[in-house]
Amino acid sequence: MKQIHVAKHAPEAHLVKGFLESNGITAVVRGEFLTSGWGELPADVCSVWIADDAQFERANELLIAFLTGGAAREHRGRHWRCPRCGEELEGQFTACWKCGTPRAGES
Ligand SMILES: [Zn+2]
Structure with missing residues (x-):
């Protein structure tokens, strides 16, 4: 035990x-x-x-x-990087606020 x-x-x-x-x-x-x-x-x-x-x-x-x-x-605060413009984004965003590109894996 x-x-x-x-x-x-x-x-x-x-x-x-x-x-x-x-x-x-x-x-x-x-x-x-x-x-x-x-x-x-x-x-x-x-x-x-x-x-x-x-x-x-x-x-x-x-x-x-x-x-x-x-x-x-x-953990929802994970950062991700926009594949188009390279902007670093907070985990709660599902699309880039700068150019509008959706996060990979989201539709
Ligand atoms: Zn972008």
Whole structure:
């Protein structure tokens, strides 16, 4: 039994557990019973554990990819460069404000 992730709250712990189990890794959430109904307790008592130590390395790799990939999808401020005029644009623009060229991949 190895701890792989400390979650900020129970839903996050269960998200990680569900992700790992969808990849065939048996995971256990510990500590959630401490937070339910007891708002005074610290919120960081929720953690995810790998039942089989042999799966830990693979679980860790998957989890890093999962967490960083999820962060990248949420990151909306990514810059892009207009293919026509070379203007650098903020991620929220779907077309170049200078020449009107749409961002690659958008219609
Ligand atoms: Zn442009």
